[in-house]
Amino acid sequence: MAAIAQGRVSLPRKEKVLSRQDVEELIAQGQTIIIVDRNVLKVDAWLKYHPGGDKAIMHMIGRDATDEVTALHSSEARQRMSSFRIGQIQGQWKNFLPPIQGGQFRSSDEMNKLEDVEIFEAASPSERSSLSGSPVFDYSEMSDKSFRQRRGEKQETDYSSSISSVSSIDLDPLDTDKISYMDAYTQHEIDLDIDKYPSLDPDTQTDITQKYRALHDRVRNEGLFECSYRSYLIELCRYTFLFSTFLFLLYHNYYLTSSLFLGAFWHQLSFTAHDAGHMGITHSFQIDTMIGILISDFLGGLSLGWWKRNHNVHHIVTNSPEHDPDIEHMPLFAISHRFFASLHSSYYERIMHYDLFARFVVRYQHYLYYPILTLGRFNLYRLSWVYLLLGQGPRQGPAWWHRWLEIAGQAFFWTWFGYGIVYRCIPSTSTRIAFVLTSHMVTAPLHVQITLSHFAMSTADLGVDESFPQKMLRTTMDVDCPAWLDFFHGGLQFQAIHHLFPRMPRHNLRRTQNLVQEFCNEVGIPYALYGFVDGNREVIGKLGEVGRQAAILARCQSVMAERGDFGGH
Numbered sequence: 001m002a003a004i005a006q007g008r009v010s011l012p013r014k015e016k017v018l019s020r021q022d023v024e025e026l027i028a029q030g031q032t033i034i035i036v037d038r039n040v041l042k043v044d045a046w047l048k049y050h051p052g053g054d055k056a057i058m059h060m061i062g063r064d065a066t067d068e069v070t071a072l073h074s075s076e077a078r079q080r081m082s083s084f085r086i087g088q089i090q091g092q093w094k095n096f097l098p099p100i101q102g103g104q105f106r107s108s109d110e111m112n113k114l115e116d117v118e119i120f121e122a123a124s125p126s127e128r129s130s131l132s133g134s135p136v137f138d139y140s141e142m143s144d145k146s147f148r149q150r151r152g153e154k155q156e157t158d159y160s161s162s163i164s165s166v167s168s169i170d171l172d173p174l175d176t177d178k179i180s181y182m183d184a185y186t187q188h189e190i191d192l193d194i195d196k197y198p199s200l201d202p203d204t205q206t207d208i209t210q211k212y213r214a215l216h217d218r219v220r221n222e223g224l225f226e227c228s229y230r231s232y233l234i235e236l237c238r239y240t241f242l243f244s245t246f247l248f249l250l251y252h253n254y255y256l257t258s259s260l261f262l263g264a265f266w267h268q269l270s271f272t273a274h275d276a277g278h279m280g281i282t283h284s285f286q287i288d289t290m291i292g293i294l295i296s297d298f299l300g301g302l303s304l305g306w307w308k309r310n311h312n313v314h315h316i317v318t319n320s321p322e323h324d325p326d327i328e329h330m331p332l333f334a335i336s337h338r339f340f341a342s343l344h345s346s347y348y349e350r351i352m353h354y355d356l357f358a359r360f361v362v363r364y365q366h367y368l369y370y371p372i373l374t375l376g377r378f379n380l381y382r383l384s385w386v387y388l389l390l391g392q393g394p395r396q397g398p399a400w401w402h403r404w405l406e407i408a409g410q411a412f413f414w415t416w417f418g419y420g421i422v423y424r425c426i427p428s429t430s431t432r433i434a435f436v437l438t439s440h441m442v443t444a445p446l447h448v449q450i451t452l453s454h455f456a457m458s459t460a461d462l463g464v465d466e467s468f469p470q471k472m473l474r475t476t477m478d479v480d481c482p483a484w485l486d487f488f489h490g491g492l493q494f495q496a497i498h499h500l501f502p503r504m505p506r507h508n509l510r511r512t513q514n515l516v517q518e519f520c521n522e523v524g525i526p527y528a529l530y531g532f533v534d535g536n537r538e539v540i541g542k543l544g545e546v547g548r549q550a551a552i553l554a555r556c557q558s559v560m561a562e563r564g565d566f567g568g569h
Contacts, residue, residue, distance in 0.1 A: 026042070039082070043081075074285065120485060182340060205466065225503065243267065260438065296409075325347040452477075457476060476499050497509050
């Protein structure tokens with residue numbers, strides 16, 4: 001009783017309330033800390049076991065990952081996370097910028113020294129140290145100062161982002177001196193998004209989050225996460241028809257015609273593999289993984305494990321030039337001028353060099369877009385084998401055996417396709433080459449469908465205060481098409497809805513569209529919806545715009561070189 005009176009009762013470790021400074025110190029020590037449902041989780045031990053890859057977790061360090069975890073994991077997986085709990089938080093959490101994204105964290109000693117400095121400088125507020133800021137991008141506090149500045153006004157900031165000191169792009173790149181023309185364009189894009197989307201202040205973003213969670217509950221209660229196996233029976237009939245027709249035509253020596261049906265077979269299979277990778281069929285991790293590996297590796301020659309590792313990161317940092325592998329296609333494509341700075345990819349762990357070849361290709365990328373995508377499947381083979389041979393997936397835990405099953409699947413695929421079909425069934429080398437190219441080029445619409453939903457959307461970084469649903473809707477578009485064409489798009493026409501509810505079976509996405517539109521209208525987030533043709537125009541227009549920026553930059557650098565003046569470039 002005396003201990004209670006003196007306030008010295010110690011709570012169980014998992015019930016301990018941790019402050020923001022406590023969490024910051026843990027991360028400064030190198031620990032992997034995330035916040036889920038107000039619980040503080042230390043997941044270092046899980047990094048090497050996580051079936052979705054370590055990088056997806058690393059992008060959540062220091063953040064409230066509740067919505068991302070709920071969207072991408074089953075209820076059983078979320079329950080198992082409680083074993084990693086080391087405490088809980090109180091009040092509204094303010095996100096840190098994760099270390100993988102450049103966030104810096106202070107130890108307790110550094111924070112104590114900082115407090116001493118602040119006390120010392122309290123007598124002269126005008127000389128207050130710039131070090132007093134938290135190691136986060138505090139966009140909500142900067143909104144009135146930096147994002148909404150008028151033309152020609154200058155600002156100072158300590159943040160290591162690519163925010164410019166001006167908000168206008170009406171600059172002559174030859175006369176900007178030390179002000180970077182590309183940074184000015186970055187600022188302009190941020191300003192556009194700030195004006196177009198709801199405010200980043202905590203109250204607004206919290207309201208959006210709460211309404212999104214209410215929508216998630218409504219969607220679940222209406223049974224939209226339940227799979228219609230009848231729909232997959234229809235899919236199976238379609239796959240059987242395509243593959244049987246391919247074999248029939250091949251048997252009768254219609255080699256090129258048969259390759260069209262084989263390509264269509266691969267194209268359609270990809271949609272079910274996508275569903276399985278998100279646990280959208282049976283909602284069982286192991287069963288859906290088996291289905292996905294059977295389709296992707298054994299029948300398609302592509303690694304499901306590679307796709308999961310890549311795709312989970314994409315769902316968390318959508319359209320981030322430095323972090324989202326789905327838009328990192330240098331030197332062939334640049335959907336943002338920021339790639340001109342030879343960015344470092346946190347996913348590939350390398351510099352995406354904007355070299356001489358990239359400078360040439362990017363200027364004409366809007367002309368090369370469709371031709372390059374016809375060969376996109378060959379690049380997926382390369383990425384799959386890099387993933388499997390280097391063992392980039394988990395080697396322990398529930399997914400330890402997936403790599404070996406996938407390698408067996410790859411061997412099976414190249415046996416039946418490479419040896420059995422291409423080598424044994426097709427008589428001449430020229431016909432073999434034509435068969436392989438045609439069958440792979442037929443899958444090009446899949447690559448168009450994948451890039452269509454993101455290439456034309458925003459790549460601006462609005463900081464750590466932006467809510468999960470707003471970021472997904474800001475960086476993703478849906479494609480309007482008649483219901484009878486849903487089989488062709490395979491659910492990829494509802495990418496915005498899919499990003500909000502990744503584990504939802506694709507056959508229920510159309511039914512969810514009206515609910516998402518109502519949500520968008522209620523919270524004031526624009527819902528991007530284009531027809532397939534108009535969406536393609538948007539993508540080509542975006543690529544052309546970035547290509548023109550590349551030409552401007554090249555002209556700027558050329559003139560500066562002639563002047564012998566390299567300041568600011």
